[in-house]
Amino acid sequence: MSLQGILLIDFLGLLFCVLILNLVRTHKLQGVYGVIWLGATFSFMLLISIPWLLALVTRLVGATYPASAMSLLAFAFLFAMFIFFSVQLSALSTRQAQIAQAIAVANLLVEDDKGLRE
């Protein structure tokens, strides 16, 4: 990749990092997700900035061109993130259901006890 391309991608990567840090700062993104996205961004910036590392990774994943290797890695990362978010969503839905159930049961138990007292 040309020096111009590397500088552009690194600049965009740094902007992305600032955005993520600001999201964590303003409590719009949890720390654990911030670390994942920062880690992925730094990894991609590192790969693109060090030509021999990119060539090594391209050989390791069996790709012909570095761009193909980058696409493969990006796709694998996004796929893993989708599964991770699905798990997180499922956990949230379960918690929401448990809270709703607990409220419903607690309310009826209180009503039962009131009825017994009256």
Next chain:
Amino acid sequence: MTSRTIILIPAYNEGQSITQVIERLRQVVPHYDRVIINDGSSDHTAQVVRTLGERLLHLPCNLGYGLALQTGMKYALLRGYETIVTLDADGQHQPEDVPLLVQALEAKRADMVIGSRYCGGRPYIGPFSRTAGQRLFSHLTRLLIGRRIYDTSSGFKAMRASVCRTIVDRTFMDLHTETIVRLSLLGFVIEEVPVTVQERQHGQSMHSWVSIFRYPLMTLMLTLVAAMDVWLRKRE
């Protein structure tokens, strides 16, 4: 608490039919306790139930059939009921059949009795999409537990508290094929008793056109997961 048996009635937008169901239950099985689980209805279901003076488990949002029933089970277990009956709120199940199911628990020494539309050689009736699914899951039970359950999607069941304790912490369930397979593989005895089912008089079925695709796929997956889970637990 006056009874050791409780009838759980999950209701979602059943404001038009719930009154009739409750009144018939009051006439036919007045000695059984009842609780209606309002599954985040957007109509006047909760108001109708309160006006009738019935016990209401009011879920603040719609959780779906399985989780609504699970809420009722949690309440029943906390209150120490020994027998739990589940009945749909749309008026399709006949309250006259409730004692039949409860008696069958004792007579057949079963842990769960399903009020079945199809056992005893009765044909599958309804649109192809529905009957095909019912046949598929019925044969799937034979494949997985070695015995065919004819009506796997019946919402009319009687079960012992021990059954509820086993399934009450399961997050993903509809109390259909996946639960039947899990319970059977765990050694619980499940029997079917023929019951009469009427067409719903009011409202719409919970099964939309989307669920024609989603329900069978989800049930198939959950059934395989249940079988796998029990198999792995037994190996541990």
